Amino acid sequence: MKYSYIARQPILDSDRKTFGYELLFRDGPKNTFPEIDPDKATSRLLSDHFLSTHYQTLGNHVGFVNFPYQSLVNLVPTLFPSDSLVVEVLEDCEPTSELLDAIKKMATQGYRIALDDFVPSKEWQPFLPYVSFIKFDIRIVPIAKAGIFISKLRGSKIKFLAEKVETYDEFEQAKKAGFDYFQGYFFSKPEIIQRKALQPTFLTIVQLCKEIAKEEIDYKELESLIARDLSLSYKLLTFVNASAIVSSKIQSFKQALVYLGEQRLRQFISLVAIASTDSSKPNYLYGLSIQRARFCQLAWCKSGQRSDADLAFLTGMFSLLDCLLDQPLESIVELIPIDEAVKLALTKGEGALGKILSLSKAYEHADWEQVSELGISLELSDEVLSQCYDEALQWSADLLQVDI
Incomplete structure (x- = not known):
């Protein structure tokens, strides 16, 4: 048995800070969590994927995992640590007495239960005392209708999560309706796309991006650019000194240049420049920038195209600049004299x-059909893609050394 894909999607709180991740597994064509005997599940599932990589990259956050009916009644979730797992009851599960008994047992053992894609009905009423989260797909149950249900359970311990929140307006509406948590890609889309005067800091960032794209x-030009912006200089030195690869304190930018070397420097400057754009943006967005950049770089190399790996890294990194700067991407890339292939x-x-960028985005969205199509066209196997994603997650977590 093997697991071809595992992806994670962020769950944010009302301040747009990362609360947890939904971990999405694919096992064969049905893209479902495997319905397997607990004994057989333990060695492969825990050691190969869930514990070895994805618990590390969860950090202090919780992981929401979908479990189908048979896995729930077999108490498969109890194989996992209760403190970092939220057990999601799939929407196609029947609310039987057998399932209720299993939910009671897991709740008693300290497991948090979430009802996924919930549609209110009297059959689920007996389950509510044991439920910690209710997830509404706002494409199925409109925000206003979900809000009525939320208001009825206002005094309970249940937290409510809005799924498929795709715009900032929907995020604001869901907050007003009483939702506590939010899942979707509203956070990675610009809140306002408009042409506005470029601020000095932005121009410095553009120049930095221009230099690292060469x-x-x-090095002299980079040092000059950093010296012009005290805030950026401070952030860079602080970041470099906090990194695991620095054994003695770096006190000047020249030292950082010598110590890090060209490849590391290129990546560090990319991250620090982007993280200096707007402190009001969700932290996860910065992590996603680095994760996507690394995934693109790894997949590019694995596809047999060893040259121009830096261009693949920058393609992934720059793909979120519009979200971070609230500027049209077309306008941004015109200001940066990068390779035409990156612009296209x-x-x-x-x-x-x-294609590599589309593959990264498809993986993030757990669009497995698109992942398979692009993987085939780029001659990248399921195992290689899984490895690239795992490595990108771990690399970004190590590099940032902060909660993302």
């Missing part, structure tokens, strides 16, 4: 770099 880095990948999704 085949050969001009970012603005039109064209070329090999465009």
